[in-house]
Amino acid sequence: MSETMMTLKVAERIEEAGNIVRLRLSAPDGAALPAFTAGAHLDxxxxxxxxxxxxxYSLCSDPAETGFYEIGVLRDPNSRGGSEAVHRLATPGARFPVEGPRNHFPLAEDAQNTVLLGGGIGITPMLAMAQRLHALGRPFTLHYCTRSASVTAFQQMIAKAPWAANxxxxxxxxxxxxxxDLTRDLPAPDAATHLYVCGPQGxxxxxxSTAEAAGHATSNxxxxxxxxxxxxxxxSFEVVAQRSGITVTVxxxxxxxxxxxxxxxxIxxxxxxxxxxxxxTDVLEGVPDHRDKFLTQDERDDGDAICVCCSRACSKTLVLDV
Structure with a gap:
């Protein structure tokens, strides 16, 4: 999927339950938007x-739709300001610079069985996945977990969907x-079964941890x-920026x-x-101390990449390809 910089306008703002706003974003001139795959997000x-x-923010709209994108944003007073800004700024007609769509959470469309688990606002990528799996005729179950029915967003959208029974x-x-109940609701481990989870960290x-302990492969x-x-x-540790010829102390x-x-x-x-x-960022020498939630375990084991926004070094020096 190519990544595009564009400006999108808020075509519609829909207030959902649970202090969540659903935004329909479209091109100001009404042009078709770049295609995206289920699991993708916008910046x-x-x-x-x-x-x-x-x-x-994850795209929750149907990947087959090219006239608009939809995202859902929880207003979280404990966040670092992003969600408050969205709720404040995203009025109908407002315009935002946007990058994407990008997909770091792709759907295995050939899976024989798929289980989607969304906690709270983590339901958003699962909605796009459900629509795609239904279009493909693939079996799936979507488990949607919230604190209470009264704060459960997207209920009307789901009720009208042809896959509501899933x-x-x-x-x-x-x-x-x-x-x-994960002992009841998770399927038996199988190479053709894939699980997807998004929501609060806990x-x-x-x-x-429960799925992997039950025997589900980490890759699934x-x-x-x-x-x-x-x-x-x-x-403290040193970082050598090899291409720039600079050494710094972190x-x-x-x-x-x-x-x-x-x-x-x-960067x-x-x-x-x-x-x-x-x-x-590529690591040329040294041992990263991974603090991120983005790299897979295999990527961490390779030791040749690091998220420089949060991770550190186990070795005294890291040499980076910057």
Whole structure:
């Protein structure tokens, strides 16, 4: 999928339950939008007098639709300002610089069985996946977990969908048998069965660890973190920017990206939490201390890439290809 920089306007703003807003974004001139695959996201540039941020939001609309994109955004007062900015700025007709679509959470369309697990706002990529799987005629189940039915977004959208019968709702305040029970709700491990999980970090860690402990192959347990609790602190180390010919010291409370930027070496950083992959940089020498949630375990084991927004070094020196 090619990545495109464009300007999109808010064609429609739909207030969903649970302090979530669903935004329909279209080209100002009505032109068709670049195609995307299920699991893809957009990077929105949020700018006004109080913020200048890039934030990532999963596409929840049908991948077959080219007239508009839809995203869902939870207003989270504990976030770092992105969600508040979206809710404040995304009025009908407002325009945003956008990059994408990009897909780090692709759907295995040839799977014989697919289980989608969305926690809260983590339901958004699952909606696009459900629409795609239905179009392909593939069997799937979507488990949608929220605190309560009263804060469950997209209920009307799901109820009208031809795949509504594939959705199982789970609410924390419901009877025990209606809550997500992984011993009951996860299928038996099989090479042709794929699981997808997105939601709060605790929910995701629980699903992933339980699935892998039950025998599901790590490569078949797909995950996308919207945010992560990341500790970027640690012992000081040196970074050699080989192509730039500069060596810097990353202090206990610095990040590689910030120290390099202070020396004029700018690496694009968007999420600052190690979840979006924008800042992944090649490692030529040294041992990374991975703090991100983006790289797979195999990529970590290879040791030749690092998310410089949050990760550090196990070795005294890292040599980067910048």
């Amino acid at each position: 929105l540039h949020l700018v006004d007098d109080s913020c200048d941020l890039w934030r990532q 959705v199982v709702f789970h609410h924390d305040d419901a009877a025990p048998e209606q809550r997500l 929910f995701m860690d629980w699903v992933i 347990v797909h995950r996308e973190y919207f945010s992560a609790d990341v500790d970027t602190s640690g012992e 202090g206990p409370n610095d990040t590689i990206a910030k120290v390099l930027a202070a020396q004029g070496i700018k 694009d950083v968007k999420c600052e939490e190690g979840v979006c992959g924008t800042c992944v």
